[in-house]
Amino acid sequence: MTSDELKTELEKVFPTALEMWKKPPAYPYLAIAFAYSGDLYADDKNYKDIGVNQVELYTAKKDLQSEALVQAKLKELGIPYSKIGTYLDDARMYQMIYEIRLI
Template sequence: MTQTEFFNALKAIGYPVVYSHFSTDPAPPYLVYVFAYSDDMMADNLNYLGINNFQVELYTTKKDLAAEKLVKDKLKELELPYTQTEAWIEDDKLFQNIFEIQLIGE
């Protein structure tokens, strides 16, 4: 799956979505995704298989199980295993749910 295909799949959830950051934040809930790091498989001193790790960040004003489920369901539909962490951002008064995923082969 390419990063463009991944972006389009996230847009299908129905929330505003952007890579890295919005110039002005939309009303929550919204999604931001960012490249975190690569973990490529290597063989014969070459990067044999690209493995790019991304974070999908869901921002909500309250604990929103329905919004989290939409993201989880989309990742499952795409057959992308994920891990999830959550934080409260006091300054912004937002919950941040981070879903870490890998895009293989790009």
């Protein structure tokens, strides 16, 4: 699945942007950002390109319902994830990051 295909699917749940929003919509919303390469190596070569991406959920406060909707969509798409959340003091918002791998 490509980032564009993932964006199309996640837009069925919440407004979604690739990388960042120029002007973010009302909460909740999502952003998909490339984090780093997690390529598979074999015979001293990059055998398979694997992009590690972050699906970032932004809410005004901890929002278990919104998290459940994102998690259900990722599960429906067969995309395994790990997650970590934090409150962004400067922006006064909550961020839940779902780390996924796109091949």
